[in-house]
Amino acid sequence: MKRLFPILLLSLFIFSCSNDIQDNSPALQAVVDTVLVRSADSRAVFNDDGSLLIQGNTDSQTINILINSLNQTQVELGGDNPNTNIASYTDEFGNVFSTASSSADGQVNYEINGDNTVSGTFNFTALRNANQDTITLSRGFMFGIPILTELGDTPDMSTNDSFTARVNSVIFNPTIIAAVEANLLTVAGQTQQASISVLFPPDTPPGTYDIAPGTDFRATYTLLSNNTVLEAQSGTLTIVANDTDADEVSGNFVFEVDGFSITDGEFSVSY
Numbered sequence: 001m002k003r004l005f006p007i008l009l010l011s012l013f014i015f016s017c018s019n020d021i022q023d024n025s026p027a028l029q030a031v032v033d034t035v036l037v038r039s040a041d042s043r044a045v046f047n048d049d050g051s052l053l054i055q056g057n058t059d060s061q062t063i064n065i066l067i068n069s070l071n072q073t074q075v076e077l078g079g080d081n082p083n084t085n086i087a088s089y090t091d092e093f094g095n096v097f098s099t100a101s102s103s104a105d106g107q108v109n110y111e112i113n114g115d116n117t118v119s120g121t122f123n124f125t126a127l128r129n130a131n132q133d134t135i136t137l138s139r140g141f142m143f144g145i146p147i148l149t150e151l152g153d154t155p156d157m158s159t160n161d162s163f164t165a166r167v168n169s170v171i172f173n174p175t176i177i178a179a180v181e182a183n184l185l186t187v188a189g190q191t192q193q194a195s196i197s198v199l200f201p202p203d204t205p206p207g208t209y210d211i212a213p214g215t216d217f218r219a220t221y222t223l224l225s226n227n228t229v230l231e232a233q234s235g236t237l238t239i240v241a242n243d244t245d246a247d248e249v250s251g252n253f254v255f256e257v258d259g260f261s262i263t264d265g266e267f268s269v270s271y
Contacts, residue, residue: 026117028056030063030140032089037061044118044147047175051084054110054118054145060092062178063137065108065122073111077124078104082192087124089135090178094186096195097126097135100224110142117144128222128229163189165196165253165265167221172196172262179271184216185249187267195222196262198253202271204239211235211255219255221262230257247271 028042039056046052054065068084069075075085077099087106088098099106106124113119122140127133161179165172174189174196181202188197199218200209209217211232219232235255242249253265 026142026144026146028054028063028140028142028145030122030137032061032137033135037063039063042142042145044145046147051175052112052118052147053175054142056142056145060180060182062088062090062180063140064088064090064176064178066175067108067110074107074109077106077108078102078126084192086176086190086192087122087126087137088176088178088190089126089137090180090186090188091135092180092182094180094182094184094188094197094199095128095133096178096188096190096197096222097128097133098190098195098224099124099126100190100192101127103127106137112147113144116147118147119143119145161267161269163187163196163267163269165189166263167194167196168261169263177267177269179249179269181247181271184218185271187249187269187271189267190224192224194224196220196265197222198237198251198265198267200237200239203244204242206239206241208236208238211237211253219253219262221257221260230260232257232262235262 026042029038040058042056044054051068056063066086077087086100090096104126108122110120120142123138125136161177163174163177174191176190178188180186184199185202186199197220201216211217211219217237221230232255237253239251248270250268254263
């Protein structure tokens, strides 16, 4: 793929952004509103449909960039739906801000390097809660992020997070999966149209728990076209396994929200 960012320019970008930014390889970082967020772990993977998912994680925050337009080296975010290029930011409280909205905007410039890594720059404004809450990521930078699968390869699902469900009997198969630990552990899956989140204490032992508003066991279904968040009024969450030493948890769930029945929910994630 044609290179947009010579290595010299990328090095100058690191130096000029902030005295706090370090020259790491790989690296993914951005200024979230006014605070610099630098990932402790960053990676990328080609999905089965050929799209590229780039992810950076801190201990409590996640930045995801999903690029479907691999025939381009510059893609726009937000705008008229549907836009299959989506970026999202998950904060330390498990709130997911996404560009999957006509009111969002942004841009990603990237290159896939000869050593099967990805580098580039990005910025975006993302929304949640029916456009009431917004967040801006500026001066986004990624360098030397390893792509764990070659284009056309099938990822080894035994080493990747998984999240599936049915919404009114229709299969929900997310392109973005995030697990964020704060006071509660939030496990979320997101498609271009909607997201599903379940929240529970990080140290929850195996067992079945009632989902209800205002408790430690909650769930939401969010319509991204208008950022409407629907909170589960009832349901159950079953923790199948929770290894708090390895930070790995798996479980299943069902719940009801206004107009939607979420069934056959399953997840297995690292956090």
